[in-house]
Amino acid sequence: MRLATVGRPGGGTTAAVRHGDAWHALPAPDLSAFLRAGAPVRAGAEIPGAVPVLPLPTPAKVLCCGLNYTEHIREMGRELPSHPTLFAKFADTLTGPQDDLVLPRGLRIDWEAELAVVVGAPLHRADRATALAGIAGYTAANDVSVRDWQNRTTQWLQGKAWDGSCPVGPEVVTPDEVDPAAGLAVVCRVNGEQVQRASTGTLVFDAADLLAYVSSFTLLRPGDLVLTGTPGGVGAARDPQRFLADGDVLETSIEGIGTLRNTVRLTD
Amino acid sequence: MRLATVGRPGGGTTAAVRHGDAWHALPAPDLSAFLRAGAPVRAGAEIPGAVPVLPLPTPAKVLCCGLNYTEHIREMGRELPSHPTLFAKFADTLTGPQDDLVLPRGLRIDWEAELAVVVGAPLHRADRATALAGIAGYTAANDVSVRDWQNRTTQWLQGKAWDGSCPVGPEVVTPDEVDPAAGLAVVCRVNGEQVQRASTGTLVFDAADLLAYVSSFTLLRPGDLVLTGTPGGVGAARDPQRFLADGDVLETSIEGIGTLRNTVRLTD
Numbered sequence: 001m002r003l004a005t006v007g008r009p010g011g012g013t014t015a016a017v018r019h020g021d022a023w024h025a026l027p028a029p030d031l032s033a034f035l036r037a038g039a040p041v042r043a044g045a046e047i048p049g050a051v052p053v054l055p056l057p058t059p060a061k062v063l064c065c066g067l068n069y070t071e072h073i074r075e076m077g078r079e080l081p082s083h084p085t086l087f088a089k090f091a092d093t094l095t096g097p098q099d100d101l102v103l104p105r106g107l108r109i110d111w112e113a114e115l116a117v118v119v120g121a122p123l124h125r126a127d128r129a130t131a132l133a134g135i136a137g138y139t140a141a142n143d144v145s146v147r148d149w150q151n152r153t154t155q156w157l158q159g160k161a162w163d164g165s166c167p168v169g170p171e172v173v174t175p176d177e178v179d180p181a182a183g184l185a186v187v188c189r190v191n192g193e194q195v196q197r198a199s200t201g202t203l204v205f206d207a208a209d210l211l212a213y214v215s216s217f218t219l220l221r222p223g224d225l226v227l228t229g230t231p232g233g234v235g236a237a238r239d240p241q242r243f244l245a246d247g248d249v250l251e252t253s254i255e256g257i258g259t260l261r262n263t264v265r266l267t268d
Numbered sequence: 269m270r271l272a273t274v275g276r277p278g279g280g281t282t283a284a285v286r287h288g289d290a291w292h293a294l295p296a297p298d299l300s301a302f303l304r305a306g307a308p309v310r311a312g313a314e315i316p317g318a319v320p321v322l323p324l325p326t327p328a329k330v331l332c333c334g335l336n337y338t339e340h341i342r343e344m345g346r347e348l349p350s351h352p353t354l355f356a357k358f359a360d361t362l363t364g365p366q367d368d369l370v371l372p373r374g375l376r377i378d379w380e381a382e383l384a385v386v387v388g389a390p391l392h393r394a395d396r397a398t399a400l401a402g403i404a405g406y407t408a409a410n411d412v413s414v415r416d417w418q419n420r421t422t423q424w425l426q427g428k429a430w431d432g433s434c435p436v437g438p439e440v441v442t443p444d445e446v447d448p449a450a451g452l453a454v455v456c457r458v459n460g461e462q463v464q465r466a467s468t469g470t471l472v473f474d475a476a477d478l479l480a481y482v483s484s485f486t487l488l489r490p491g492d493l494v495l496t497g498t499p500g501g502v503g504a505a506r507d508p509q510r511f512l513a514d515g516d517v518l519e520t521s522i523e524g525i526g527t528l529r530n531t532v533r534l535t536d
Contacts, residue, residue, distance in 0.1 A: 085421035088356040153353035
């Protein structure tokens, strides 16, 4: 199944399930609320003109894994990890699949295309099998990073939690339709030029590993989001370095899931 | 004023304000909801037998500053910072002023007594004066840290976000009654033995600095919480190192605010 939060032409949003090209309403204002309620998917009326927006507007927890693709670990000059490197974002950090990325001028803004995992069941000290069974689906994300702030101190949060900086969506695809462990292409493009391409099959810690690990210290709930890390090709690791400029179009694609298309808008 | 969330003897909680030794109800189920609603403080009926519990059960954001007292920075072997080192906790990380700290056996659990700042107004790119005016009050916290997990990777989150590990409270005291910039004693005791003592007057970044800085990248809202960092004397920096054991009583006091008293309970 392909789930989303969609905007209605007249205003407002609803959780929805896609049948072919048509979106059908689910009984909740968004996918966060729908997953929390735990109701079965029973498609309601078709919504003409529906447009996917941020699928998960109110996750209680957003965790991200850094340094999870061998190639990106090497380009950042680090060793292969024995444990996942984890940091948090806020619900406010997320933005929709077509939204502008509005950030102040003068920052070193970089891209990080990522597979994101959506939690579908409460997970507390889950083993790998339980974690795998507790995945609601997968979506695309870009962990857009403000590198100068990220590197001001040892802790990355202040470069990773700028409001509205992390596009997510457009759809949440259930595990019966996509299998990241088998390898999905993760692609990032800037103004049409491919800057990242890798396979989710090369993740050091896969989706089930990450959910199980996180659940050993904090409860994961339906609608929570775990970003799995970015592959090689980020702007900070290039020579010369390259950062996002006003008007740049950032495209983030995960094979079998969909594409985020966001324009950078720098403000004074 | 002294505000809290209190448990009613018959069950349930309510936001409350203290007059002398008596707690009087405020029209919200807890202080998070009361601050979000933004209503003026008008004391209702007295609540006989009221007991302060976790004052802020549902903050949208909990941010923490590391390395913010000169002495603690030196004991951890680091240089004085030009920017605050920030990381996040979740609402689930917090627990009440008298609650047991229930954690699995076998972890290196350390104390970090801290002054916490409660946000009282929306703050977006606030300057110092606006941030100072947007403080609802101050409370006590202990950023209890699982050192072995904290140091598994470069990012501290996985040692700082164990569910129910961070006691907060017992009261939120408004800025007209306490002034951390003038110097409040922060004291931590383990089984009655003093292990940390410092003055909030020696913070590198004070409450207003931290709120202003954080608000430059993410909106702070009423009820959000910012922990200001811990002074010297943590267990990991001792020789030999010392960690919390089953049954240890951890007391965290901030002068003019109150004392948290939590017992460590290790489980299999």
